[in-house]
Amino acid sequence: MQAAIAPAPHTPAPGDHDYAVTGIDSRKLGMWGFLASECLFFGALISSHLLYRARAPQGVKLPHDVYDIPYTSVSSFVLLMSSLTMVLALAAIQRGDHRRLRLWLLATAFLGTVFIGGQVYEFTTFTHHGVNLSSSVAASSFFLLTGFHGVHVTVGILWLMSLVGISLRGQLPAEKHLQVEIAGLYWHFVDVVWILIFTVVYLVPNHH
Amino acid sequence: MADTEISGDTPGPPGDATGAVATEEAPATPELGAAPGHDPLLHQGLEHHHPSPVKYVGIAVLLAIITSLEVAIYYINMPDGLMVAFLLVLAILKFSLVAAFFMHLKFDSPMLRRVFIAGIILAGVVYTVALLTLRVLV
Numbered sequence: 638m639q640a641a642i643a644p645a646p647h648t649p650a651p652g653d654h655d656y657a658v659t660g661i662d663s664r665k666l667g668m669w670g671f672l673a674s675e676c677l678f679f680g681a682l683i684s685s686h687l688l689y690r691a692r693a694p695q696g697v698k699l700p701h702d703v704y705d706i707p708y709t710s711v712s713s714f715v716l717l718m719s720s721l722t723m724v725l726a727l728a729a730i731q732r733g734d735h736r737r738l739r740l741w742l743l744a745t746a747f748l749g750t751v752f753i754g755g756q757v758y759e760f761t762t763f764t765h766h767g768v769n770l771s772s773s774v775a776a777s778s779f780f781l782l783t784g785f786h787g788v789h790v791t792v793g794i795l796w797l798m799s800l801v802g803i804s805l806r807g808q809l810p811a812e813k814h815l816q817v818e819i820a821g822l823y824w825h826f827v828d829v830v831w832i833l834i835f836t837v838v839y840l841v842p843n844h845h
Numbered sequence: 846m847a848d849t850e851i852s853g854d855t856p857g858p859p860g861d862a863t864g865a866v867a868t869e870e871a872p873a874t875p876e877l878g879a880a881p882g883h884d885p886l887l888h889q890g891l892e893h894h895h896p897s898p899v900k901y902v903g904i905a906v907l908l909a910i911i912t913s914l915e916v917a918i919y920y921i922n923m924p925d926g927l928m929v930a931f932l933l934v935l936a937i938l939k940f941s942l943v944a945a946f947f948m949h950l951k952f953d954s955p956m957l958r959r960v961f962i963a964g965i966i967l968a969g970v971v972y973t974v975a976l977l978t979l980r981v982l983v
Contacts, residue, residue, distance in 0.1 A: 673964025
């Protein structure tokens, strides 16, 4: 008898509005959709830079000529490690450990700030070497790409700090760990984009 | 062996259904649990098999080693084509490790994986074709 009964259609329960028919929280699905669209956004910026640096006239000083690879490697390592602290923050709230949650969120924001500080120093050094926003189209596209990435990191830092504030006010109980997870998805994405930028823009040789 | 299927490494908050015992209980919202395609764990925003913090540290160490390898390859004298191939393989490996373990794509709903991979493939194809057309990659 039971097998003949068709499953009841889903009727939303009170407080269950965040779940789509997929069974996945719509905020999480939305964040993944946003990250998928960001692939196209950063893909356009990376491609533009590859195009303009390949077509740069001879004799023009490019970012590639003034890179400090050991310095940028350390910077990349810092951002990579911030992904570890971010995922440890998520594990902490899932355990209900709010003290460690705040500790790891602050550590992540701190590492992100170190990365941004490094980027500001790098931009300043490039400018002193004669590579700036208006020195060539290739340089413009480089600053646009890495600058937009830096803006993403900065937004991430503000997001993390707001989570710390919400947690300190006691408004981030363990059941709301999805808020930390969604912020974490954004943060990790910023990290994976840098993985590609570091390899394709910094390490891959240029033959202009 | 329900408790080997659901990771106890990142147990959820009290009252959550991450633990083995809790998985045997009725879903918090029965109508969702009964509906086709609804995973009670996913419904509550929880995922299967999340790694332990120790495993996260292990992944981070692996990422650091791969980054060191990338920088080493940059300084090794080798043909450009070979260098680019090595660097791209290592970058894709790092990207996959972060996405699979830190972003939990390996453990989450396949739909999330499909959404993200669709974005990556679309971007990859569009910009590869554009750069090939403009003779940047050849």
